[in-house]
Amino acid sequence: MVIEFLKFKVDPDLREAYIQKDAEIWTTALARYPGFLGKEVWINPHNFTEVVFVIHWETKEHWQAIPTEDLQAIEQTFSQAVGHGYELVESGEYQVRKFPHS
Template identity: 50%
Template sequence: MVIEWLKFRVDRESREKFIQQDEAIWTTTLSTYPGYIGKEVWIEPTAPGKVIMIIRWQTREQWKSIPMKDLAAIEKKFSKVMREMNISYKMIESKEFQIRKFPSKQ
């Protein structure tokens, strides 16, 4: 399993709307691609202007096989909605992790 880890800066007053629109646009679309497992949104009580998203993929190959034109179209749609709602956001960090599982001791 592979984890796509994204960190955003969002206006604290707009955080919940940002999360809702991300779910409606990004999550709904990504969930249609092969290999998508699920997504979590983490919010830090002491940092209300930051949002972390964890997206789980079966394999890196499946995740990276999403056409760039599709990703650009999704981002364009999301950005348009954010502008219309007057919500400022910026991705400030992205990482990739692999989950390693070890055999349990018997």
């Protein structure tokens, strides 16, 4: 499993609407692609501007197979719905390692 990690700075007054629209637009769109396993939303209780998305993909190939044009169209729809009160501040890729319990 591969993790797509995205950290955003969001206007704190828009945070809940931002998260709801993300679920409606981004998560719904990504769920249509093969290899999408799910998505978690992490909010920082001490920093109301921080929103983290942890997106689970079966493989990196599945994740990277989404056409750029599709991603741009989804982002355009999303930004029209929520405005410009957010900024991507960090992104990364992680692999999940599981170890047997002793």
